[in-house]
Amino acid sequence: MLWLNFLHFYQPPTASDEQIRDIVKSCYQSWADFLLINKKVKVTVNLTACLTERLFQLGYQKLLNQFACLAERQQIEFVESAAFHPILPLLPDQEIIKQIKINHDINSRHLGPAYQPRGFFPPEMAYSQKLAVILGRLKYQYLILDQIALDGTLKTAIDPSVKYKIKKTKLTVVFRDRRLSQTFVPEKIQELFSGNYHNNQILITATDGELYGHRHWNWWSGYQEIIKNKQVQTATLGEYLKNIKKTQEVSPRPSSWESSPSELRASHPFALWLSPNNQIQKQLWQLANFALELNYQYKKDPNHFASRLHLERGLASCTFWWASGRDFALFDSPAWNPGEIEKGARELIFSIRSLASVSAKTKIKAELAFSALQKNIWLTHWRAN
Structure with a gap:
């Protein structure tokens, strides 16, 4: 059995x-x-740059050096992502490129020459064709997506013996097994050992790295039991792809790792962050797009750097996720937190307030939008309680 374990580290x-x-x-x-x-264990890792920077600022350079050492030992393969974890398909092309380049610069600065990403992880595995075009231009070799991206369903099995190539690009796509990835994977693999499994079986899992230790605190023993089994091998995604000869062209569907087949049929692939029936998310995106427009329009503003920092923080997917109100079985309560929504919205309005060159008339327009959003957030919250 070959286990390809992808870990997404982000806060x-x-x-x-x-x-x-x-x-x-x-x-x-x-x-x-x-x-x-455990020197024989290999994983593929996305260390999101906004987290890397915080680790450095808080004095965790030794930890970053350890991750770099593990990459040099070829136990870790780093992949690229977007620096502040936005939903890339919902952003303009220039912002997508900027966030990717910032991610690369920050991680290269703190991880050194060990940071040589060839693959790409879109935050939340949110994918659209325009992202593939951009990644191709930036010379990335592969990206990892959820299995629903293959054909819009969760019924079609992924064939790990096939290298899936995205049509009209040079990109390869690796599809994760959603059902397996949504479990505590080591426990599920141990269950496979007690049932029927094939020695040549390939398992592709992709989860938040925080699943290990933060949500399941006693994870070492279960993981070690798996890797002690001589029939189990681990590899990075790059190593795995090198050995796959058979290819198949595909056109992945716009989707995320939380998309449902019904959402894709309704052409709402990113409904968790922008639902047609969610007025608060619509207001958030109106404010976000206004902040983006002004930030690019006033690049020479003396306060542009500060404005940019606020914008990046406000565009993080969490701002919109907490407004979804979606009820996840994985969590104790629905994805609704007015404080977190407001926190992100404040970053967006701070971005606009920071720009000295923007007229008072334009800022008043932004303030009115922010006030209406803020009112809607809290009225929605208190009416439900």
Whole structure:
């Protein structure tokens, strides 16, 4: 059995220092220690740049050096992403490119020459064709998507013996097994050992890295039981792709790793962050697009750098996710948090307020939009309680 385990490390750019320190202790340091001890284990990792920067600012350079060392030992393969975890298909092309380049610059600065990404992880696995075109131009070799992107259903099995090539590009796409990835994977693999499985079986899983240590605190023992089995091997995605000869052209569907078949049939692939029936999300995106427009229009503004920082923090997917109100079985309560929504919205209005060159008339327009959004957030919240 070959297990290809992809880990997405990310914390919101608005997370507190205490939150970051807590998750370093429970998850990130735990992962570094585990891999340093278990030298045969290999994983593919996305370390989102906004998290990398926070780790550096909080004094965790030793941890970053350990991750770099693991990459040099070829236990970790780093992949690229977007620096502040936005939903890329909902952004203009120039912002997509900018976020990718910022991600590369920050990670290269803190991880050194060990950071040589060939693959790409779109935040939330949110994909559209325009993203493939951009990644092709930027010379990335592959990206990882959810299996629903293959044909819009969850019924079609992914064939791990096939290298899927995206039509009209040079990109390869690796599809994760959604059902397996939505479990605590080590436990599920142990269940496979007790049933029927094939020695040449290939498992492709992709999860939040925080699943290990932060949500499942005692994960080392289960993982070690798996890797002690001589019939189990691990590899990075890049290593796996090198050995696949058979190819098939595909046209992945716009989707995310939370998209449902019904959402794709209705042409709402990113409904978790922009639902046609969610007025708060619509207002958020109106404010976000206004902030984007002004930020690019006033590039020479003396306060542009500060405006840019606020914009990036406000565009993080969490701002829109917390407004979804979606009820996930994985969590204890629905994805609704007015404080987190407002936190992101404030970053967007701060971005506009920061620009000295923007007229008072334009700023008043933005303030009215923000006030209407803020009112809607809290009225919605209190009416439901």
